[in-house]
Amino acid sequence: MKTNNLLPNKHKLTGWIIFSIGLISILILSLFPEFEGFIKVPVVSIYHDGFMSSENDGFFKLVENDITGELAALFLIIGGLIVGFTKEKVEDEFIAKLRSDSLVWSVILNYCILIIAIMFVFDFTFMNILFYNMFTPLLFYIFRFNYLKLKSANHEE
Amino acid sequence: MKNRIKVARAEYDMTQADLAEKIGVSRQSINAIEKGKYVPSTVLALKIAKLFGRKVEDVFMLDSLED
Numbered sequence: 001m002k003t004n005n006l007l008p009n010k011h012k013l014t015g016w017i018i019f020s021i022g023l024i025s026i027l028i029l030s031l032f033p034e035f036e037g038f039i040k041v042p043v044v045s046i047y048h049d050g051f052m053s054s055e056n057d058g059f060f061k062l063v064e065n066d067i068t069g070e071l072a073a074l075f076l077i078i079g080g081l082i083v084g085f086t087k088e089k090v091e092d093e094f095i096a097k098l099r100s101d102s103l104v105w106s107v108i109l110n111y112c113i114l115i116i117a118i119m120f121v122f123d124f125t126f127m128n129i130l131f132y133n134m135f136t137p138l139l140f141y142i143f144r145f146n147y148l149k150l151k152s153a154n155h156e157e
Numbered sequence: 158m159k160n161r162i163k164v165a166r167a168e169y170d171m172t173q174a175d176l177a178e179k180i181g182v183s184r185q186s187i188n189a190i191e192k193g194k195y196v197p198s199t200v201l202a203l204k205i206a207k208l209f210g211r212k213v214e215d216v217f218m219l220d221s222l223e224d
Contacts, residue, residue: 090177090182092186093186094182094183094185094189094190095183095186152185152188153185
């Protein structure tokens, strides 16, 4: 079956490596926030609205920022996209169905969790949930797809 | 939908992996089709039947609820 918008299978391993680095760094930063603050560099901000001061406010400003979290998030998202959207060794119609089923499943699960969070979680805890919500659709999709794939490979004959 | 792929495979002494390789799909697909968890596309059904030298209706058939 022709599926045009997937990367070639050879990128799978690269994807898993980047994804793992991202996932581990996000976990470490969540559990031990003291690891944040080591890579302070000037970055271009498309729009800046300072929390404490307003001297640097405005469009396209050069601001000092710790990019630990940004790097971890980029690794996780880019790695996740590569893992989730590279072809399997044999990418056939059944695998394509597993892929789309997993995507539907992950979007629904993600928004169910968000609905519950909107109703019952507030303030900073809710902000935390929003932070994780940046990654969860991709994570749920990857785990669901690989789980379904493993499950359908088992119990031969 | 029911199918007789497992029986046909046994006649030809083929494993799921052999069949999958011959028609260019993953082994997961053959496994899911045999178990009735996945209904293959017409193209795939035709390919499987052709490989076993039979008509599609001899390999795949509706079950009583779908008639």
